[in-house]
Amino acid sequence: MFARVKCLIPTLAATLLWGGQARAEDQTPAEAPASEAPPAAADVPATPASADQTATTAEPTSITEQAPALSDEELLKQSQAETIEIFDERPDKPFDRDTDVRLTGDQLAARGATDLGTALSLLPDVTVRDAGRGGFNIDVRGARKGAVTILIDGVNVTDPYYGTFDVSTIPITDIVQIRMSTTPQSPIDGPGGPGGVVEVLTRDAIGEQMIIARATGDSLPSVGVTGTARIALKKYLGLRISAGGVGGARDLELPMNAAIGEERHSATGSTRLEYRRGDARLVLDGFLDSRHYISPPSDTTSSSILMVDRETSARVSTKGDLRRGKLQLQAQGWVHSLNRRSRYYSDPALTTQAQTEDLEAMRIGGMALATHPIGKDARWAVSGSVxxxxxxxxxxxGSVSKGDVTMFELAANLQYEKKTVRIDAAGGAALPVGVGADPWPEGKLVVKWRPRFGPLEVSATAGRKGRVPSLRERFDLTTGNPALGPEMASTGEVRASYDIKDRIKLEVAPFYKRTNGMVRVSLDPADMGKLTNLGKLSIYGIDTQARVEIIPNLWVGGAYNFIKAHSDDSGDDPLDRLPHHRGEAWVQGSPIDKLTLLARVRYFGDSIDKAMNVDGYTLLEATATAPITKQYLAVLRVEDLLDVQPETRAGYHTAGRVITLVLQGQWQ
Structure with missing residues (x-):
């Protein structure tokens, strides 16, 4: 299987050398090519008349039901008119999650994102941080590890042992939309997710035949290639296949001016077989990722060196949709596996092996959902998942550690829409088995209001959600604690958004969270680095964003995020790597035709990591985007332009200035 995946890489890379007429995904011939759209910065739309942008303010259509294409004239009128969004009668459509569109595939291409990790780093209310064992994880308002659910086409993809997901493993050419909620996952969507939801929608296998390929190279140095192809097999049957590969030769700095090569290489492949006829849809997805690397060690303190010499992740999932009259049914099933061999060395020459770890983990699960409208204004839904x-x-x-846990979730949901008001209420019960915890109730209530007098939207959200500790948190031979209990969070948020003809947008979202049992490393020397449940925490803050179009094709904007955590037991700052202040400012413009420039400044305040202070820092980034031809898009991106090389956690500094060149081609 690995040989087949690797064979796909040069094949897809070769597609950069040929092609037909390029168009954006699901784009009509009347629309402008994606390469002519300005890149997104914070919440800047891909184009002032983008149909994707309309989806961020209107109720999103389902993957299986696309809105009719609009002409250039209609799109222009739509973008210039000051429309007041009225919910009124709920359309007859499949069930929607309460996530909002944050980035589209065109925006990701224009910003030079190379994977899901670099894509999420474009969002000011998400922190993408390096994981201690390599790869990258995300934080949302202090929630991390398994507290933030990552859904790929509706399936939770956090791994079955660590409870995390390396966001650098998803090929960027597969992504059509990134949706997000900074509030807890609804019980109707299954267990977990007390800290938020990131939902990624990938390309359908049904649709016009197309090929997208992307080659990247940077100054670390590393090179990579990803590609996606879609073809119709029969009238109602389509196939999408994707592959990618990355190789890196960066020198990782060690104390006393020493260095070690990262030896990074990975191969990723995914496929989707999709049948769609009328109201019936059946999808089979497969994913395989194999990688080898050395986890970046501390560059200030001597420590053991971790080599991951074999890590294989595999996922298979299936999903079916069916309509019987007005009753809509959906069922999903999935199997995930993770095999990882880790070697720990005490010397940079990798001659003295101090420890090994062989991991085998698996997840098996499924979900069923039924939904039906109630008159013209409401809809009910029920779901069950395991x-x-x-x-x-x-x-x-020779020591062996084993563990298992099973989670059941039963939930019901009621949605009501009338004129300018929408109410979404869900409740459920989580039933853990094998973790020594009692069942607990969960719920989420979202109320949205769009007044008639202006382009204002106000939403209020309240929710309570929990998660069980990951298997690693309970059974790791070094830090695990089998006595860990569930992590619970109650959240409240008010969000107001004001959008004037899409030329000025202001957004503010104060929030408050009350958590109990958050998992972190114990600071008590007697615990010898074991994990423990914290007591009750209060986490509060505010997220703000703004953008303004100064003149046509010249945008400025920024964001500010404040957060503070307080423990009833230990006082302020109980959470590692949680700066109180973060902010960014950016300017984007097109000085000449078909060239878009973006400059972005980001600030991260002081934080604490394992009782040690980590100084704040400021980073400058720049991006240039230009269509070379109708088929090709080129992006030049420079990160940490001033080569600050900040310390992001105690004893670990970033690589500094990195220059990345991206070349993408698309043919249909």
Missing amino acids: DRDNARVAVLN
């Missing part, structure tokens, strides 16, 4: 995780870990001395 996830079972199990893992086995063996180390060098």
Whole structure:
């Protein structure tokens, strides 16, 4: 299987050398090519008359039901008219999650994003941070690890052992939309997610035949290629296949001016087989990722060196949709596996092996949902889901650790829309098995109001959600604690958004969270680095964003995020790597035709990591985007332009200035 995946990489890379007429995904011939659209910065739309942007203010259509294409004239009128969005009668459509569109595939291409991790780093209310064992994880308002659910086409993809997901593993050419909620996951969507939801929608297999390929190179140095192809097999049957590969030769700095090569290489492949006829839809998805790398060690303190010499992740999932009259049914099933061999060395020459860890983990689960309209204004839905995780870990001395946990969730939902008001209420019960915890109730209520007198939207959200500790948090031979209990969070948020003819947009979202049992490393020396449940925490803050079009094709904007955590037991700042202040400012313009420039300044305030202070820092980034031809788009991006090389956690600094060149081609 690995050989087949690797064979796809040069094949897809070769598509950069040929092609037909390029168009954006699901774009009509009347629309401008994606390469002519200005890149998104913070919440800047891909184009002032973008149909995707309309979806951020209107109720999103489903993947299986596309809105009629609009002409250039209609799009222009739509973008210039000051429309007041009225919910009124709820359209007869499949069930929607309460997430909002944050980025589209065209915006990601224009900003030079290379994977899901770099895509999420474009959002000011998301922190993408390096994981201690390599890869990248995300934080949302202090929530991390398994507290933030990542859904790929509706399936939770956090791994069955660590409870995290490396956001650098998803090929960027697969992504059509990134949607997000900074409030807890609704019970109707299954267990977990007390800290928020990131939902990624990938390309359908049904649609016009197309190929997208992308080549990247940077100054670390590393090179990569990703590609996606879609073809119709029969009238109602389509196939999408994607592959990617990355190789890196960066020198990782060690104390005393020493260095070690990262030896990074990975191959990723995914495929989708999709049948769609009328109201019936059946999808089969497969994903395979294999990688090898050395986890960046501390560059200030001597420590063991972790080599991951074999990490294989595989996922298979299936999803079916069916309509019987007005009753709509949906069912999903999935199997995830993770195999990882880790080697720990005590010397940079990798001659003295101090420890090994062989991990085998698996998740099996499924979900069923039924929904039906109630008259013209309301809809009910019910769902049931189950996830079972199990893992086995063996180390060098022969010690073996095993564990498993099963989670059931039963939930009901009621949605009501009338004129300018929408109410979405969900409640459910989480039933853990194998973790020594009692069942607990969960709920979420969202009320949205769009007044008639102006382009204002106000929403209020209240929710309570929990998660069980990951298998690693409970059974790791070094830091695990089998006595860990569930992590619970109650959240309240008010969000107001004001959008004037799409030329000025202001958004403000104060929030408050009350958590109990958050998992972190114990600071008590007697615990010897074991994990523990914190007591009750109060986390509060505010997220703000703004953008203004100064003149046509010249935008300025920025964001400011404040957060503060307080423990009833230990006082202020109980959470590591949580700066109180973060902010950014950007300017974007097109000085000449078909060239878009973006400059972005980001600030991260002081934080604490394992009782040590980490100084704040400021980074400058720049991006230039230009269509070379109708088929090709080129992006030049410079990160950490001033080569600050900040310390992001105690003893670990970034690589500094990195120059990346991206070349993308698309043919249909």
